[in-house]
Amino acid sequence: MTSPQAPALLEIANLRVSFATPAGTARAVDGLDLVVRSGETVGLVGESGCGKTVTALAILRLVDQGGHVAPGSQVRLEGRDLLALPVKEMQAVRGNHVALVFQEPASALNPVLTIGSQIAEAVRVHHRLRRRDAWRRAVEMLEAVGIPDAAERARHYPHQLSGGMRQRVLIAMALVCRPKLLIADEPTTALDVTIQAEILELIRSLQQQLGMAMLLITHNLGVVAETAERVYVMYAGQIVEEAQTGDLFAHPAHPYTEGLLGAVPSPDEPKQRLTAIAGQVPPATQWPSGCRFHPRCPWAWDRCRQETPPLLDAAAGHRARCWLVQEPERRGARP
Numbered sequence: 001m002t003s004p005q006a007p008a009l010l011e012i013a014n015l016r017v018s019f020a021t022p023a024g025t026a027r028a029v030d031g032l033d034l035v036v037r038s039g040e041t042v043g044l045v046g047e048s049g050c051g052k053t054v055t056a057l058a059i060l061r062l063v064d065q066g067g068h069v070a071p072g073s074q075v076r077l078e079g080r081d082l083l084a085l086p087v088k089e090m091q092a093v094r095g096n097h098v099a100l101v102f103q104e105p106a107s108a109l110n111p112v113l114t115i116g117s118q119i120a121e122a123v124r125v126h127h128r129l130r131r132r133d134a135w136r137r138a139v140e141m142l143e144a145v146g147i148p149d150a151a152e153r154a155r156h157y158p159h160q161l162s163g164g165m166r167q168r169v170l171i172a173m174a175l176v177c178r179p180k181l182l183i184a185d186e187p188t189t190a191l192d193v194t195i196q197a198e199i200l201e202l203i204r205s206l207q208q209q210l211g212m213a214m215l216l217i218t219h220n221l222g223v224v225a226e227t228a229e230r231v232y233v234m235y236a237g238q239i240v241e242e243a244q245t246g247d248l249f250a251h252p253a254h255p256y257t258e259g260l261l262g263a264v265p266s267p268d269e270p271k272q273r274l275t276a277i278a279g280q281v282p283p284a285t286q287w288p289s290g291c292r293f294h295p296r297c298p299w300a301w302d303r304c305r306q307e308t309p310p311l312l313d314a315a316a317g318h319r320a321r322c323w324l325v326q327e328p329e330r331r332g333a334r335p
Contacts, residue, residue: 006037009213010059010077010098010181016070017051017058019284026284028054028067030237036181041207041214043228043245045221045260049281051237052217053103056183059215060094077181096126099174103186105166109158115169116142116154119176126177141172145202164195171203178210185217200227221264225249233257236281236292239311243318253320255297291322299324299331 017029029051036042044052057063059075061082075082082093094100102108110118119138123129129137135154142150145168158166167187174182184203188196200223207214216228224231224245231248233241233256241254252258259277279296282288291309294300303323312325324331 006039008035008076009038009040010034010036010215011074012055012059013074013076015055015058015073015075017054017063017067017073018070019067021285023283024285027237027287028284029058030287032234032237032239034232034239036213036215038180039211039213040230041216041228043224043231044215044217044234045219045224045231046234047219047281049284050234051284052219052234053185055234056100056185056215056217059183060098060100061090062094062100092126095122095174095179096177097179098181098183099177099179101170101174101182101184101187103189105158105163105170108170109166111158114155114157115161119154119169119173122173122176137176138172141176142169144175144206145169145172146198147172164191164199167191167195167199168202171199171206175206175210175212178212180212182207182212182214183217184214186219187216188220188223189218196223203227221249221260233260236287237284238292238321240293240321241319242311243314247315247318251315251318253314253318253325254293254322255299255324256293257320259296293322301330303327 012032012034015029015032016027019026019028032055044055046052054063058069059082063069069083073083077093077097082090085093109115116135116138119141120134123134123137124131139150139154142154147153147165147168161169187203188199191199204227216224218224228245231243231245232239233254235256241248241252241257248257249261252261262275263277277296282292282295288295290306291300291304294304297304309321309323311319311321314320314325
C-alpha cells in the first residue's frame with residue numbers, strides 16, 4: 001500500500017477536453033482533477049463514453065486534431081506541466097517516462113514489422129542504444145513478460161501471435177524503457193477470463209519489480225478491486241467519486257457508483273439478482289443541467305436538477321459529487 005505522504009507523480013487539475021462535432025461541441029472531459037502518487041496503482045472507472053480514454057490521450061498530448069485541450073488545464077509529471085512542454089521534450093516523455101498500453105493490440109502493433117523490431121525501436125529512440133544492444137533488450141523484455149522462445153518469437157509478426165501474446169508484446173513495448181508511470185487503458189478487454197488474470201498478474205509483478213506507478217483505466221470493477229489502491233469513478237466527463245478501494249466498495253457514496261457495484265456479480269452469491277442502471281450516458285454535446293446523473297438517479301430531487309454539486313467530503317479521503325452527502329435523509333424518499 002502506497003503511503004498517502006508519497007510524493008505526487010502525476011497531478012491533473014481542471015482538465016477540459018472538447019471536440020467540435022456536427023451536433024455541437026462535445027465536452028468529453030470537463031474539469032477533471034486526479035492524482036497518482038509514486039509507486040501507486042489508481043483505478044479510473046466508468047461506462048464507455050464517460051471520457052476515460054480521452055483523459056489518457058490528453059495526458060500524453062495524443063488527442064487528435066479535432067480535439068482541443070482548454071487553457072487552464074494542467075497535467076504535471078513530477079512538477080513539469082506536460083501541456084506546456086515543447087514538442088521535442090514531450091516526445092522524450094512518451095514511452096520513456098510515461099507509457100501507454102492500448103486496449104486493442106491489433107491496431108496498436110505495426111503489422112509489417114516484427115515484434116522485436118518494434119520493441120527495439122523504442123529503446124533506440126530514447127536510450128540511444130546500438131541496434132544489436134536494442135535487439136538484445138527487446139528479447140530480454142519479451143522473456144520478462146512470459147513469451148516462450150523469446151529470441152525466436154522476436155522475429156515473428158503480430159499476426160503470428162495469439163491475442164494474449166500480442167497483449168504481452170504491448171506490455172513489453174510499454175515497459176522496455178522502464179517508465180515511471182504506466183497508463184493501462186482497458187488492457188484485458190479483448191481477452192478471455194483466464195488470460196485476463198494472467199495479464200493482470202504480469203502487470204502487477206512487473207510494476208513491483210520496476211517500482212512504477214500505474215493508472216488503470218477500465219469499466220470492470222472486479223479488475224479494480226484486485227489491482228488498485230485508490231479509485232476515481234468517472235461519469236459524463238467528470239469525477240463523481242474518489243476513495244480508497246476498500247472504502248469505495250464497502251461504502252459507495254454516489255448513486256452511480258452504487259449502480260456500477262450492483263451490476264457486478266458476486267462469487268459468494270451466484271444467484272444474486274444483478275441490477276442495471278436505468279437509461280444511458282447522455283451525449284457529451286448535451287450534458288444535463290445540475291447533477292449530470294440526475295436523469296438516471298432514483299433519488300434525484302429539484303436541487304439535483306438545478307444545482308451542480310461539487311465533490312463533497314463523505315468521509316476522510318472519500319469524496320462524492322452528490323447532494324445526498326449533505327442531505328442523506330433524502331435517500332429512500334420519493335423524489
